[in-house]
Amino acid sequence: MTLRKGKTKSTLESSIESALLAVEIYNKPRTPFRVEGFITQMIIAWTRLFHAHFNHTIGSKYYHKNSNGRYQTIDGEKKSWELKTCISKYGTLEAGVKSNLNFFIKLRNKIEHRHIDRDEIGIMIFGECQSLLYNYENTLIEFFGEDYALNESLSFSIQFSRLRKKSQIQASKNFFPKKLKN
Structure with a gap:
């Protein structure tokens, strides 16, 4: 599916950029x-993905309303559904995807309102982070088709390794003799 100019496309592009x-x-x-x-x-990417989907399927109905039926506003603009509400309103996410999103919503709230030990948490949640991105791309494709897949935009990152060949170790010893002894 190729989207023309408009709110759905700009929201989707913003989601992908995020x-x-x-x-x-x-x-x-x-x-x-x-x-x-x-x-x-x-979290921003997922929220905007849902907003683009809702705008495309139900129109501009993804906003909070007061008990009197008027839209709630924040700084003069309609208040959109946050991610947790989007998940609930969509209603058909797989249990694993929903669980992964709820895990990250809680972490994002902790980041925003409290403190986390970033060194400890980063190591512990690597797999969850990978799942969050994988689930995002699958949902993106489900909502808007393969033309919007991220795989064309991503490359494999170069990784450092603690494992070294003997020649690499010797070269390092020659270059940093005192530091390696310590």
Whole structure:
């Protein structure tokens, strides 16, 4: 499906840009706030993905209303459904996808309102982060088709390894003799 200009397309593009930024943040070495940045950007990506889907399928009905039927506003604009409400309103996500999203919603709330130990959490949730991105792309394709898949935009990141060949170790010893002894 190819979308024409309009709110659905701009919201979808914003969602994809947020997901790509999340991956960029996560894969960039020595980035402060790396895990928190990834989680925050992925929550934004998922929320906008649902907003694009709802705009495409039900129109502009994904806003909170007061008890009197008027739209709630924040800073003069209609208040959109947050991710938890989007999940509930959509209603047909697989249990694993829903569980993964709820896990990250709680983590995002902790990031925003409390404190997490980023070094500890980053190691523990790597698999969950990968699942969040994988689930996002699958849902993106389900909603809008393979033309919008992320795989064309992503590359494999280069990784450092603690394993070294003997020649690499010797070269390092020659270059950093005192530091390696310590």
